[in-house]
Amino acid sequence: MSNIQHRNTVQEDPWSALKAYTTARIALGRTGTAIPLKEVLSFRLAHAHARDAVYSRLDINLLLEELHAFMLPVVQLHSSVAGRHEYLQRPDKGRKLDTGSIEILQAQPAAFRQKDVVIIVADGLSATAMNLHTAPLLNHLLPLLKTAGLSIAPVCLVEQGRVAIGDEIGELIQAKATLMLIGERPGLSAADSMGAYITFQPRTGNTDEVRNCISNIRQDGLQYIPAAGKICYLLQEALRLRLSGVELKDNYKDPSLLTG
Template sequence: MSNIQHQHTVKEDPWSSLKAFTSARIALGRTGTAIPLKEVLAFKLAHAHARDAVYSRLDNNLLLEELHASLLPVLLLHSSAADRHEYLQRPDKGRRLDQESIATLQAQPDAFMHRDVAIIIADGLSATAINIHAVPFLNHLLPLLKAAGISVAPVCLAEQARVAIGDEIGERLQAKMTLMLIGERPGLSAADGMGAYITFNPRTGNTDEGRNCVSNIRQDGLQYIPAAGKICYLLQESLRLQLSGVALKDNYEDPSLLTA
């Protein structure tokens, strides 16, 4: 029997130097005609993280504790989707509140109504992202809103929710605009991206061209401080111009990127 040894070392990809600039799967190299084993395993692990994020749950106890530490009133709301299975199968139910949540909003005192912005925190497709990033991000944003004179309604913590549920919440709170913080669809390079959607004059039936989106808010993406500055700018412009969406242009200049 011949003694054949297979020695397939990993051959480096010519683009490997570009990996320093992105978390995307590029320049994986090869061993023989295959992807290196460590890259196959990394792909499987990322896929598992993405699936876990989709089925993750909001840590309401932690979020409530952290939000109350910021002296913010918080309302617990829920969409019409009874559970995660229905949420994934029926996107329409994730866009509307259940009856108990409607009653909660209707019972709010006048002092909580007619504010400039209603902030909604929703699980979306990655509660993991919200559990990690929502409150640390708000800790940077809220002082900017206060300095800008933007009044804030009670924070709404919405479960099994999609972006459009913010329209109904904002409408019932009679807020001038909404800021929706929501877990983004997880990918194979990030399972914890948080998106922020700004909608002026929130009304049930609004469509997506009327929103502004700031995405990939996370430590390895758009970090909290520049994200907070950009969103505060967009909220100020939305109030000034009385609009949002494709007509509201992002001309924000990050001070940390400007040279003297």
């Protein structure tokens, strides 16, 4: 009996102390030659959360209520995708607006056009992330954009959208730059991660090298205040230098990390 008990004892990994600094799946330990049952169940739970995030839906009523609180007009749009299964199978359709959405943007008054930036909120691969993080991030970001003197177009709330749909939106309302806030592909340690993509001079057919990406915006990743500061900095630099993507270098220094 004592031998059996000894073989089933969980042996800690030498890196266990590092688990205090990351949510990544490290230093799992072992039971004999196997992973401990606790870690196996944790992995399965994380996998379930990731699947749920992929199939989650934007809480439109909640987001509209939160966005209206910022005193900005909101436009509801939809990609050319018919449903979630098609969204996952046809990424190209998630990059294009449906006919009704195009007409909505074409009908926008002149006062809403040619702004410095249009903020686009899309579900992407984790609507869960957008339901959780959109309002808290904008609560810090919008005052920074106002202080920087940037004019803002109506916020575009997009269902079943991919990153590149921002190019068509920006082009239709003649925005100088787009800020796409979108749910990122869930990982097994983060099912609620938001990404921010900045594109200067949005045009249909743009490719990914013209975008700047700020990833992993969430409470256990890049938190709201430094994320907002970095986004504002990159938007200002994109408009000043008239470029974005690989040519726009991220030299932002988080004030909270500076000493002396």
